[in-house]
Amino acid sequence: xxxxxxxxDSIAPHFRRVADRWPDAQxxxxxxxxxxxxxxxxxxxxxxxxxSFVESVCLTILGEYGMPMPSSDASMTMMLxxxxxxxxxxxxxxxxxxxxxxxAHNRLADALSEMRNVNGPIAHGKDGFLDSLTQNHVRTYLxxxxxxxxxxxxxxxxxxxxxxxxxxxxxxxxxxxxxxDSSVTVNSAIEYEDDSPVLVISMKTGGLPDGIELRIxxxxxxxxIDRTAYIEILAASTxxxxxxxxxxxxxxxxxxxxxxxxxxxxxxxxxxxxxTGYLSPLTEELRRxxxxxxLSATTPLPSGVSIxxxxxxxxxxxxxxxxxxxxxxxxxxxxxxxxxxxxFGIPEGKAKEGAEHLVAWFKIQAIGLPNGEGDSAR
Numbered sequence: 001x002x003x004x005x006x007x008x009d010s011i012a013p014h015f016r017r018v019a020d021r022w023p024d025a026q027x028x029x030x031x032x033x034x035x036x037x038x039x040x041x042x043x044x045x046x047x048x049x050x051x052s053f054v055e056s057v058c059l060t061i062l063g064e065y066g067m068p069m070p071s072s073d074a075s076m077t078m079m080l081x082x083x084x085x086x087x088x089x090x091x092x093x094x095x096x097x098x099x100x101x102x103x104a105h106n107r108l109a110d111a112l113s114e115m116r117n118v119n120g121p122i123a124h125g126k127d128g129f130l131d132s133l134t135q136n137h138v139r140t141y142l143x144x145x146x147x148x149x150x151x152x153x154x155x156x157x158x159x160x161x162x163x164x165x166x167x168x169x170x171x172x173x174x175x176x177x178x179x180x181d182s183s184v185t186v187n188s189a190i191e192y193e194d195d196s197p198v199l200v201i202s203m204k205t206g207g208l209p210d211g212i213e214l215r216i217x218x219x220x221x222x223x224x225i226d227r228t229a230y231i232e233i234l235a236a237s238t239x240x241x242x243x244x245x246x247x248x249x250x251x252x253x254x255x256x257x258x259x260x261x262x263x264x265x266x267x268x269x270x271x272x273x274x275x276t277g278y279l280s281p282l283t284e285e286l287r288r289x290x291x292x293x294x295l296s297a298t299t300p301l302p303s304g305v306s307i308x309x310x311x312x313x314x315x316x317x318x319x320x321x322x323x324x325x326x327x328x329x330x331x332x333x334x335x336x337x338x339x340x341x342x343x344f345g346i347p348e349g350k351a352k353e354g355a356e357h358l359v360a361w362f363k364i365q366a367i368g369l370p371n372g373e374g375d376s377a378r
Contacts, residue, residue, distance in 0.1 A: 012146035066165035087155035270313035273304040297344035
């Protein structure tokens with residue numbers, strides 16, 4: 001938010017500097033505008049507004065370190081002491097000459113609170129004939145608050161907030177981002193959970209060999225990083241609920257992700273009359289296994305279309321390199337099997353269970369075949 005220069009800035013510049021320091025803190029920006037409006041207006045309520053502004057800054061700093069208020073009825077002095085403690089400025093009871101400066105600032109905070117209690121017309125009702133503050137009183141009050149804000153800002157700039165709690169923008173920590181980006185190795189893949197794609201990102205460093213894995217839905221990634229792109233994809237996509245148990249799947253917009261390695265393809269479901277690929281030797285064994293699973297076709301399909309030939313074709317189409325060791329490829333194959341089975345009229349729940357059995361079966365039965373380890377001969 002761009003703030004216009006005001007008369008207040010020439011007298012007490014640190015109110016403006018606080019607002020500029022946290023430009024994304026809307027409440028703080030509004031509070032600054034309220035101080036300016038009161039100062040440039042009839043100054044009624046200026047005492048209360050200035051005091052609460054200093055308190056707001058203290059609470060903002062506490063929040064940057066994940067700390068609550070010192071107590072439910074904490075005074076401004078208590079908030080100031082706690083904020084300065086987090087910033088490394090703590091009274092050592094005479095061990096440091098700095099203690100006298102900190103004590104002086106604490107007394108300034110006490111004086112502001114006392115003046116607000118005595119002269120503030122808004123927080124507590126006052127006699128209607130009470131004289132308003134003189135300009136000298138107003139200026140003194142502003143300069144006192146400005147002194148406290150100056151100390152808080154100077155101390156805060158010399159520290160790093162707690163990264164787990166800070167509301168600072170990403171750009172504030174470029175020096176840390178460069179360290180992370182230069183030391184991390186990243187791998188990505190697409191897996192399927194209940195027929196929906198999930199982006200799996202694994203990151204490792206030399207000091208963290210086990211690494212960290214993040215699993216992110218495409219919608220969550222877009223919503224958090226690029227809201228405009230999210231809206232465009234939402235508008236362009238057509239989400240269809242399953243019309244019947246035969247259809248049994250949702251239409252989805254696939255997310256294209258750039259990564260160092262290859263991106264897995266969408267599960268390929270096939271319906272075949274004949275199959276002549278490298279899995280042909282398994283035809284009779286598969287037929288007996290499908291019968292044992294009670295996966296009989298119930299939906300009429302074009303003459304000659306076979307559930308056995310279709311399962312074999314689907315298996316080959318989804319066997320990528322090292323598929324037996326890669327959970328993402330096994331998940332893709334399971335989705336493809338389920339889609340194939342539902343096309344033959346097999347209920348959704350039964351098709352899902354049968355798909356899991358078929359993946360396990362092919363992991364065992366494909367051993368020893370020419371491309372049984374996953375070098376697809378499509």
